[in-house]
Amino acid sequence: MTEPRLLIVADAHIGGAPAESEAALLEFLDAAPGMGSALLILGDLFEFWFAYSRVIPRRGFRVAASLAKLARVMPVSMVGGNHDRWGKAFWSEDAGVSYGRRELELRVGRRRLLALHGDGITERPGRSSWTHRIVGHPLTSAAFGLLHPNLGFGLVDRLSFLLSRRQSLAERERYAAGQRRWAESRLAGDPAIDVLVMGHSHMPALTEPAPGRFYLNPGAWLDEGSYAIVTEDTIELCRFTPAAPPPHPTAAPR
Numbered sequence: 405m406t407e408p409r410l411l412i413v414a415d416a417h418i419g420g421a422p423a424e425s426e427a428a429l430l431e432f433l434d435a436a437p438g439m440g441s442a443l444l445i446l447g448d449l450f451e452f453w454f455a456y457s458r459v460i461p462r463r464g465f466r467v468a469a470s471l472a473k474l475a476r477v478m479p480v481s482m483v484g485g486n487h488d489r490w491g492k493a494f495w496s497e498d499a500g501v502s503y504g505r506r507e508l509e510l511r512v513g514r515r516r517l518l519a520l521h522g523d524g525i526t527e528r529p530g531r532s533s534w535t536h537r538i539v540g541h542p543l544t545s546a547a548f549g550l551l552h553p554n555l556g557f558g559l560v561d562r563l564s565f566l567l568s569r570r571q572s573l574a575e576r577e578r579y580a581a582g583q584r585r586w587a588e589s590r591l592a593g594d595p596a597i598d599v600l601v602m603g604h605s606h607m608p609a610l611t612e613p614a615p616g617r618f619y620l621n622p623g624a625w626l627d628e629g630s631y632a633i634v635t636e637d638t639i640e641l642c643r644f645t646p647a648a649p650p651p652h653p654t655a656a657p658r
């Protein structure tokens with residue numbers, strides 16, 4: 405493939421998502437070399453990820469292995485999200501993925517992209533996500549790393565159940581509108597960016613606040629395989645349709 409073609413996936417929340425959503429992502433990653441020339445993961449790939457020095461989280465194993473395999477045939481980059489920012493050197497050293505905790509600059513041909521997950525920007529103070537409250541501070545993070553992984557992950561499961569609150573569609577739309585306004589003013593103030601890409605709100609968006617300059621949110625993979633493709637000349641919001649599952653075997657005639 406000669407034309408640069410960047411595939412962008414955000415907010416898959418693997419480990420908290422339904423099994424079909426993970427199966428579809430694995431199928432997408434297998435198909436990625438035929439669909440694009442590079443892949444960007446835009447944060448919250450996992451419901452929770454923590455890089456211990458010697459252990460990797462079991463629930464993320466299949467997707468992490470698939471990304472490491474993909475990174476051998478095409479460039480894969482990843483920005484951390486509020487659920488999985490504790491990747492340390494695992495992604496770059498073990499998986500061959502270019503990793504930015506908060507943001508990454510990328511090029512798609514002549515287009516310059518700035519990719520960030522989007523948390524901590526338009527939230528009101530005190531409403532940052534529960535994962536940040538748990539391991540956001542370097543000291544808490546260091547202490548968390550000393551807990552037995554079963555204990556640490558069990559704690560996160562229980563706290564997320566207590567602290568997460570379903571947002572109404574109106575709340576999500578209000579949040580997404582705030583995110584778009586922030587993105588558009590960031591674009592206006594930074595002429596070095598052609599495309600600003602953000603996830604986190606789970607709301608797909610594509611606007612062109614100035615000619616040839618774009619704000620893009622690919623939406624959440626978790627929501628029916630939403631993703632985006634950026635080339636030098638085009639930006640597309642897409643949905644991945646997995647191959648039909650094999651039909652149930654019919655009962656043998658009696």
Ligand SMILES: [Mn+2]
Pocket residue numbers: 447448485486487521523603604605
């Ligand atoms: Mn997020």
